[in-house]
Each structure stands twice: as C-alpha cells, then as structure tokens.
Amino acid sequence: AAQQPCSEPSPKMSSLRDRVAALSAKLSGSKRGRGVAAPRGAKRAKATAADPSQRYAAQPLSAPVVARWRSYFRPLAPGTPKVRVGETTGWRGVAKLAARSAKGRVLLGLFAPGSHDVVESARASPAHAPSLNVAIAAVETALAGERIYATGDPEGNGAVTYVGFAAQTAPAAVCVSLVFNARADDAAASAAATRIAARLSEKPWLHSLHAHLNPVSPHDNAIYGRGGAETWRQLAPAAETTPPGFASARSGCVRETPFGAPLYFAPPCFRQANLPQFFRIVDALRAHVPNKSRVVELYGGVATIGAHLVAKARYVRCSDENPWNAACVALTRRDLPDALAQKLTYETAPAAAVARRGGLDDCDVVIVDPPRKGLCDDVRAALLRRGQTPRRLVYVSCGFDALKRDIDELLAARWTLVHVEGHVLFPGADHVETLAVLDEEGRGGRGKRKK
Numbered sequence: 001a002a003q004q005p006c007s008e009p010s011p012k013m014s015s016l017r018d019r020v021a022a023l024s025a026k027l028s029g030s031k032r033g034r035g036v037a038a039p040r041g042a043k044r045a046k047a048t049a050a051d052p053s054q055r056y057a058a059q060p061l062s063a064p065v066v067a068r069w070r071s072y073f074r075p076l077a078p079g080t081p082k083v084r085v086g087e088t089t090g091w092r093g094v095a096k097l098a099a100r101s102a103k104g105r106v107l108l109g110l111f112a113p114g115s116h117d118v119v120e121s122a123r124a125s126p127a128h129a130p131s132l133n134v135a136i137a138a139v140e141t142a143l144a145g146e147r148i149y150a151t152g153d154p155e156g157n158g159a160v161t162y163v164g165f166a167a168q169t170a171p172a173a174v175c176v177s178l179v180f181n182a183r184a185d186d187a188a189a190s191a192a193a194t195r196i197a198a199r200l201s202e203k204p205w206l207h208s209l210h211a212h213l214n215p216v217s218p219h220d221n222a223i224y225g226r227g228g229a230e231t232w233r234q235l236a237p238a239a240e241t242t243p244p245g246f247a248s249a250r251s252g253c254v255r256e257t258p259f260g261a262p263l264y265f266a267p268p269c270f271r272q273a274n275l276p277q278f279f280r281i282v283d284a285l286r287a288h289v290p291n292k293s294r295v296v297e298l299y300g301g302v303a304t305i306g307a308h309l310v311a312k313a314r315y316v317r318c319s320d321e322n323p324w325n326a327a328c329v330a331l332t333r334r335d336l337p338d339a340l341a342q343k344l345t346y347e348t349a350p351a352a353a354v355a356r357r358g359g360l361d362d363c364d365v366v367i368v369d370p371p372r373k374g375l376c377d378d379v380r381a382a383l384l385r386r387g388q389t390p391r392r393l394v395y396v397s398c399g400f401d402a403l404k405r406d407i408d409e410l411l412a413a414r415w416t417l418v419h420v421e422g423h424v425l426f427p428g429a430d431h432v433e434t435l436a437v438l439d440e441e442g443r444g445g446r447g448k449r450k451k
Contacts, residue, residue, distance in 0.1 A: 057428035083422035086277040093167040106143040116151040135174040142199040173207035197235040208252040209236040246327040261307040264328040274425040293364040298351040302328040321350040352378035374402025390442035397434040414441035
C-alpha cells in the first residue's frame with residue numbers, strides 16, 4: 001500500500017533532533033556530526049526472528065494494524081484520518097534487556113521467541129538511539145566476570161538478570177539500571193554493583209547508574225519489582241538528598257524539556273520509548289485543549305502531558321497509581337514559575353478511584369493515556385454519566401482494540417468524535433498510537449458518523 005506522507009515536524013521538534021545528533025557526536029568524538037559511533041565490529045542489525053519489532057521497519061505503514069485503523073476510523077472521523085510516521089531509526093530511547101552468558105561473553109538483548117535465551121546482543125539495533133548502543137556495549141564489557149543469571153537459577157542468588165537503559169536528549173547521556181536477583185540486604189549483590197560502578201562511573205556518556213535488587217519469582221515477572229526505596233541504590237553520581245521513600249535523587253532522574261516545561265523520569269517511572277514522536281502527539285493535543293479549561297489527567301505518569309498544558313489551562317489535576325511519580329512531578333513543579341506550578345497538582349491514585357469519587361464530573365477536559373487494555377470500567381462509567389457541564393475527552397491510546405471498544409461505547413451514548421490521528425511510535429512493529437478527541441453532547445460538535 002502507498003504510504004501516507006509523514007508529518008512535518010514542528011521547528012521545535014526539528015531543533016530537538018538536531019541537538020540530539022550534535023550532542024551524541026560530541027560524546028563519541030565524531031567530527032562528522034553523525035551521532036555516537038557504533039561499537040567496533042558491530043554491523044547494522046537486520047530484522048530477524050529474534051527481533052520481531054523490525055518486521056515492518058522498511059514500510060511502517062504496511063503493518064496490518066494500520067489498515068484496520070483506517071478501516072475503522074474512515075466512516076467515523078471528520079475528514080480523512082491520517083497516520084503519521086517519524087524517524088524509523090534511532091528513535092528508541094529506553095530499553096530493558098535480559099542479561100545472559102553465551103560462548104564466554106555477556107549478552108544484553110531480547111529473548112529469542114519461545115525461549116529465555118539471548119542469542120544476539122542489542123548493541124547494534126538500528127531502532128536504538130546511538131548513545132543507547134554505545135552504553136549497551138560498555139555495560140556488556142563491565143559485566144564480564146560477574147555472576148549472570150541463567151534460566152532456572154534459584155531465587156536470590158545475586159546474579160544480574162536485566163539491565164535498563166534510558167537515554168536523555170540534552171545533554172546526551174544514558175541512565176543505566178542494573179537488576180539483581182537479590183533481596184534488598186544482599187551484601188554480595190551490593191559488592192558486585194560497586195565493582196561494576198567502578199568500571200562505568202567515568203564513561204562520558206553516563207548520566208547515572210543504579211542498582212535494583214529484585215529477586216526472581218515464579219509469581220511475578222516484573223523486571224522492576226514492587227518493593228520500596230530500599231530495593232534501589234544510586235551508584236553514580238553520588239546521591240544528594242533523596243526525598244523520603246524515593247528511588248533516586250534529582251541527579252539520578254533523566255530530564256527532558258521538549259516545550260520548556262521540565263519532565264523528570266526516575267528509573268522505575270514509565271517513560272515512552274519513542275519520546276520525539278510522543279511529543280508530537282502532545283504538541284497536536286495542546287491545540288484541542290481550550291484556554292482556561294479545567295483539566296483532569298488520568299493515567300498521567302510524571303505529568304508527561306499535563307505539565308505542557310498549565311500555561312493555557314485554569315488548572316491541571318494529574319493522577320497515576322505509580323508511587324514513584326509524585327517526587328518526579330514535585331521536581332517539575334519546583335522548576336516551573338510559581339504561577340504555573342500552582343496550577344499543576346498531582347495525586348498518587350488509580351484512575352478508577354478518581355473516577356468513582358466524582359473526579360471527572362466538574363472539569364472541562366478529561367485526558368486519558370491508559371495502558372493497552374484501555375479504560376477501566378469505573379472510568380468508562382464516569383464518562384457515560386453526564387458531567388456538570390459538557391466535557392471534552394482527549395484519549396491517547398496505545399491499544400487499538402481496547403480503543404475501539406471504548407469509542408464504540410462512547411459514541412453509542414452521547415459523545416461525538418471530532419478529531420483523530422494515528423502515530424507510529426514503534427516503526428517496524430504491528431502497532432499504532434492514536435490521538436482521539438471526543439465531545440460530550442452540548443459542546444456543539446459534528447455528527448457522530450460521517451455522512
């Protein structure tokens with residue numbers, strides 16, 4: 001199928017991409033400004049069975065879900081709905097990679113399908129930001145001689161199980177989180193973390209280094225566990241004052257400022273893998289939030305969307321159930337001018353709890369960015385009840401099937417679809433992200449279905 005033309009990035013997005021390339025080149029010592037040099041001997045990765053996320057890399061809009069998306073929205077949307085594609089290489093800024101030993105070396109990569117074996121290092125992935133691949137190669141080397149997890153190892157044996165990476169845009173740097181099969185008081189794992197830190201702490205690309213003690217369990221496959229702050233250690237740089245119960249200090253949080261408002265991401269906080277393309281969604285979304293609106297954001301993360309609305313909204317109330325987010329939002333508020341900081345509030349609470357107590361009844365705009373399973377029952381029920389005034393719903397979806405279910409229910413009630421656009425956040429994968437805007441009856445929107 002012929003591709004839709006890619007969206008033209010805003011000047012801010014273009015300058016952001018240019019800064020990434022320039023700063024990455026500086027870190028690598030490159031004189032041509034082409035980003036961080038690939039590890040010596042690395043070849044350009046090809047789509048393989050071990051990396052199904054690259055299946056549609058050459059033609060991202062040929063992914064089957066894109067055809068389904070167009071078929072669904074064409075009769076519903078005003079105008080012709082478009083799917084936009086950003087960069088197809090170098091877009092991934094976060095990765096959680098399994099650690100395994102193979103043929104005498106440590107590999108950090110994805111499991112081969114149907115197994116718990118890592119058969120190929122991810123150090124040359126074309127999807128990764130260049131600085132990410134440099135960091136992966138360096139960490140593989142730093143792990144040599146350390147105990148590496150093997151499938152079937154007993155719980156708490158102190159081995160390295162995973163390594164998390166998060167690239168910061170400017171200044172270009174990478175946050176690294178070492179995950180150990182160990183309990184919080186494991187002395188051997190702490191000693192191993194200290195040794196690895198000594199090998200990495202002077203690397204020019206290193207933003208911060210963390211250790212996370214999370215014993216393997218047959219009942220929980222979470223890479224980052226649900227323990228408290230005692231399960232995390234900031235190894236580098238030396239942590240300044242850390243908020244009580246928080247996983248890291250300010251210096252351990254990756255900081256992004258796409259539109260001026262700072263965002264902070266601690267290692268255990270959710271962050272979109274393709275931040276440049278997600279920020280294009282946020283940029284488009286802002287045009288659909290009227291001035292002086294009372295805004296409620298559910299599933300809000302670190303106020304990834306809400307922080308960029310405070311300049312035009314009357315107030316923005318964000319919430320999310322991740323307990324690590326609150327300290328990150330506090331850092332954001334500290335960096336904002338007082339007048340804007342006062343308009344941004346954050347609560348650690350599940351979306352269902354906010355909806356049940358009537359938190360969506362007295363606002364003008366509801367923003368939701370739920371997980372792939374879509375809106376929970378309580379949130380859907382709150383949207384199907386009439387608000388005190390007609391509301392606007394801004395829905396950012398990463399799960400197309402759940403989005404269809406939710407929109408079908410809303411349109412069958414008294415909501416109208418007024419805008420929709422798709423974004424390919426994972427070029428090569430069978431996935432599409434959606435920005436949908438719906439108005440409640442009474443806001444003067446168009447008909448529910450295109451005639």
